[in-house]
Structure formats: C-alpha cells, structure tokens
Amino acid sequence: xxxxxxxxxxxxxxxxxxxxxxxxxxxxxxxxxxxYAQTTxxxxxxxxxxxxxxxxxxxxxxxxxxxxxTVVELNVRWRKGQTLEPxxxxxxxxxxxxxxxxxxVTTKIGFLPPPYFQAETIADFMVLGHIMTAMPVVNAIxxxxxxxxxxxxxxxxxxxxxxxxxxxxxxx
Numbered sequence: 001x002x003x004x005x006x007x008x009x010x011x012x013x014x015x016x017x018x019x020x021x022x023x024x025x026x027x028x029x030x031x032x033x034x035x036y037a038q039t040t041x042x043x044x045x046x047x048x049x050x051x052x053x054x055x056x057x058x059x060x061x062x063x064x065x066x067x068x069x070t071v072v073e074l075n076v077r078w079r080k081g082q083t084l085e086p087x088x089x090x091x092x093x094x095x096x097x098x099x100x101x102x103x104x105v106t107t108k109i110g111f112l113p114p115p116y117f118q119a120e121t122i123a124d125f126m127v128l129g130h131i132m133t134a135m136p137v138v139n140a141i142x143x144x145x146x147x148x149x150x151x152x153x154x155x156x157x158x159x160x161x162x163x164x165x166x167x168x169x170x171x172x
C-alpha cells in the first residue's frame with residue numbers, strides 16, 4: 001500500500017523538489033512516508049461503500065532530505081467519515097503553511113464559497129475544488145506564452161496573478 005500511496009500522491013513529491021529548487025537546495029533524497037486509518041463501520045458514500053475494516057484515511061508525508069535532516073516537508077491528510085481508527089483530527093479545511101526559522105512563520109489558508117454560491121449536492125461543492133485546481137494553470141497562461149521555449153516551472157515564471165478577477169466577481 002505505501003507504493004500505491006507514493007504513486008497516487010507523487011505530485012506532492014514534485015512540489016517538495018520545486019520548493020527545494022527555489023531555495024537553492026540540492027536534496028539527497030525525497031521520500032513518501034504514509035500512515036493509514038481504517039473505518040470501524042461501513043461508510044455509505046452514495047455511489048460506493050467503504051466496508052468496516054478497510055482504509056478510509058491516508059496521511060502522506062513527502063519529505064525532502066539533506067544531510068539526514070528533513071528540510072522540506074509537505075503533509076496531506078484525507079479522511080472519509082467519522083469512524084476512523086485511529087481517529088485523526090483535522091483542525092481545519094484548507095492549508096497550513098509553516099516556515100521554521102527565526103522567526104517561524106505560519107499561515108492558514110481556508111476556502112469558502114462566495115456569498116452568492118448556492119449548492120444542493122456534494123457535486124455542487126466539488127466545483128469549487130475544480131475551480132481552485134484550474135486557477136493557477138489558467139492564470140499562468142500569459143507568463144507561459146511569454147516564456148522562452150522549453151519546460152518552465154513556477155520558479156522560472158513571473159508571479160502569476162488573477163488579472164480580471166475583480167471584474168468577474170462584480171458581474172455576479
């Protein structure tokens with residue numbers, strides 16, 4: 001199961017490498033460490049069921065290692081339902097970004113629908129996730145078009161900004 005988790009979350013390993021590159025750090029290793037939680041009761045998710053005793057929670061930690069020390073770490077924790085063992089708590093939806101140093105800086109980023117948003121199904125809420133996933137790519141188009149030929153990463157492009165976002169929000 002750890003190999004399947006590493007494969008399914010490999011994009012986070014890429015993010016660890018990208019951050020290290022931005023910091024000018026050449027990592028010795030990038031590894032995925034995973035933990036799992038099982039459900040103690042059958043979970044009916046509408047279109048499918050997770051039977052009791054099966055995995056219903058995954059915690060994947062992607063770690064960039066330099067000289068035996070983790071210097072860049074990205075953690076994701078997903079859970080289905082309220083019957084996990086162990087019963088992992090998720091303090092908030094969204095992201096917590098922490099940079100350890102002097103001073104240590106912590107930022108919490110949450111996601112809420114806009115005031116005019118109306119949802120009746122889980123699929124309606126999933127649209128918000130689709131929009132958040134697409135926004136960086138769509139907003140990067142001008143910078144990618146202006147870049148030199150070849151492969152470019154966030155480290156190679158100018159800061160991508162959501163130009164026109166205020167006009168779009170005001171048209172609602």
